[in-house]
Amino acid sequence: xxxxxxxxxxxxxxxxxxxxxxxxxxxxxxxxxxxxxxxxxxxxxxxxxxxxxxxxxxxxxxxxxxxxxxxxxxxxxxxxxxxxxxxxxxxxxxxxxxxxxxxxxxxxxxxxxxxxx
Amino acid sequence: xxxxxxxxxxxxxxxxxxxxxxxxxxxxxxxxxxxxxxxxxxxxxxxxxxxxxxxxxxxxxxxxxxxxxxxxxxxxxxxxxxxxxxxxxxxxxxxxxxxxxxxxxxxxxxxxxx
Numbered sequence: 106x107x108x109x110x111x112x113x114x115x116x117x118x119x120x121x122x123x124x125x126x127x128x129x130x131x132x133x134x135x136x137x138x139x140x141x142x143x144x145x146x147x148x149x150x151x152x153x154x155x156x157x158x159x160x161x162x163x164x165x166x167x168x169x170x171x172x173x174x175x176x177x178x179x180x181x182x183x184x185x186x187x188x189x190x191x192x193x194x195x196x197x198x199x200x201x202x203x204x205x206x207x208x209x210x211x212x213x214x215x216x217x218x219x220x221x222x
Numbered sequence: 223x224x225x226x227x228x229x230x231x232x233x234x235x236x237x238x239x240x241x242x243x244x245x246x247x248x249x250x251x252x253x254x255x256x257x258x259x260x261x262x263x264x265x266x267x268x269x270x271x272x273x274x275x276x277x278x279x280x281x282x283x284x285x286x287x288x289x290x291x292x293x294x295x296x297x298x299x300x301x302x303x304x305x306x307x308x309x310x311x312x313x314x315x316x317x318x319x320x321x322x323x324x325x326x327x328x329x330x331x332x333x334x335x336x
Binding site: 109111139146147148149150151196198200210211212213214215216218 | 267
């Protein structure tokens with residue numbers, strides 16, 4: 106099946122700094138990728154939909170200036186948490202949809218654990 | 223509005239006994255339904271999916287789920303639990319025509335005891 110990777114798997118940063126998380130589709134081209142956030146012991150919440158070559162679509166309540174998304178190529182989307190604060194600490198998961206396959210299925214990355222001190 | 227309800231936040235079973243994780247959905251039309259498993263600090267792995275073909279869906283690791291439209295349910299079952307099944311399980315629905323919008327249930331944590 107399709108493989109999605111994320112880097113880094115864990116990151117610890119100081120409050121006020123920016124952190125970039127990468128999401129890559131390893132064996133397919135993904136025109137659409139998705140970014141989710143998961144708080145401890147909670148479900149996943151969609152943050153934004155990343156479209157290659159165009160602006161991301163953000164869900165209601167997600168600050169687009171704080172969570173910058175770039176989808177510059179068909180295999181890479183990045184999420185940058187700008188001026189991170191402790192409340193941004195969370196598990197961030199990306200997913201990608203494989204063109205030509207079931208349009209409903211998404212393949213998930215292994216996630217990135219962000220801790221802001 | 224579309225929604226997914228996982229009826230149990232925690233399920234505990236003994237190794238070798240059956241597993242039942244319950245999921246009910248609310249959708250106006252024929253949805254696509256999925257079960258994903260998440261092990262600690264890991265991403266999500268697809269267990270199985272229903273996309274309007276056979277109502278009884280077989281997945282990986284011995285799991286299966288049955289789509290019951292009359293009950294709006296998509297419960298996940300396994301005849302015999304293994305220690306490695308201990309994880310968080312998410313029921314997910316994509317409403318008909320909603321290609322992007324995965325709607326997640328709150329999750330069920332499965333514990334398996336020796």
